[in-house]
Amino acid sequence: MIELFYANTPNGRKISIMLEEINHPYKVTPVDIFNDKQFDPKFRSISPFSKIPVITDHENNISIFESGAILIYLAEKSGKFYDKDNRILINQWLIAQVAYVGPLLGQHHQFHHYTPGKSKWGEERYFKIAKTIYKDLDERLEKSKFLAGSEYSIADIATFPWIARHPIHDIGLKKFKNLSRWYEQISKREAVIIGYDCLKKGEKIPKI
Numbered sequence: 731m732i733e734l735f736y737a738n739t740p741n742g743r744k745i746s747i748m749l750e751e752i753n754h755p756y757k758v759t760p761v762d763i764f765n766d767k768q769f770d771p772k773f774r775s776i777s778p779f780s781k782i783p784v785i786t787d788h789e790n791n792i793s794i795f796e797s798g799a800i801l802i803y804l805a806e807k808s809g810k811f812y813d814k815d816n817r818i819l820i821n822q823w824l825i826a827q828v829a830y831v832g833p834l835l836g837q838h839h840q841f842h843h844y845t846p847g848k849s850k851w852g853e854e855r856y857f858k859i860a861k862t863i864y865k866d867l868d869e870r871l872e873k874s875k876f877l878a879g880s881e882y883s884i885a886d887i888a889t890f891p892w893i894a895r896h897p898i899h900d901i902g903l904k905k906f907k908n909l910s911r912w913y914e915q916i917s918k919r920e921a922v923i924i925g926y927d928c929l930k931k932g933e934k935i936p937k938i
């Protein structure tokens with residue numbers, strides 16, 4: 731059994747979606763990051779930067795932090811969504827998500843949505859970058875069915891929950907035809923619908 735230390739954020743959802751996709755038994759342990767529970771020493775012993783997500787695989791008593799490392803672990807364990815012959819491409823799109831798309835959209839959330847009026851510079855800078863990310867993903871998806879080629883992969887699983895925050899991005903997802911097509915297609919997957927709402931609170935994937 732895998733234990734997922736989780737909050738219902740895009741980084742948390744990457745992993746609940748993956749666990750549903752590979753149909754692996756798991757239990758969710760919520761970490762209340764809005765009340766500083768990520769700083770509890772016990773949690774910090776498996777999460778050195780005090781962040782979710784983390785998994786503990788109780789089968790072999792290993793804990794893993796960092797969403798990209800967790801996705802790779804689960805993909806290798808299950809043999810799914812990480813085609814051996816396509817790893818160079820999957821790794822690029824996966825690492826671009828964890829190192830660029832996620833952190834920069836995260837800054838856009840902070841300045842534009844959570845603290846508007848605090849910093850005009852921050853709002854403008856990250857709004858511009860967020861729009862560029864939409865444009866660049868759209869261009870990629872014009873040429874390719876999924877981010878890393880013709881097959882759905884952990885790169886798509888990593889990116890999807892970030893685009894699922896599109897209502898707070900205020901960019902207008904529907905203006906991006908290829909990104910919208912990709913988003914709608916992934917939104918309909920049963921594992922994605924269940925993983926998105928793994929706390930069973932009735933959370934629905936935002937429509938375009």
Ligand SMILES: N[C@@H](CCC(=O)N[C@@H](CS)C(=O)NCC(=O)O)C(=O)O
Pocket residue numbers: 737739740741742763768780781782783795796797798828
């Ligand atoms: N690079 C990390 C980022 C994880 C991350 O930023 N997690 C956020 C929630 S989405 C968190 O735990 N925040 C709590 C905090 O910063 O105190 C990953 O991809 O796993």
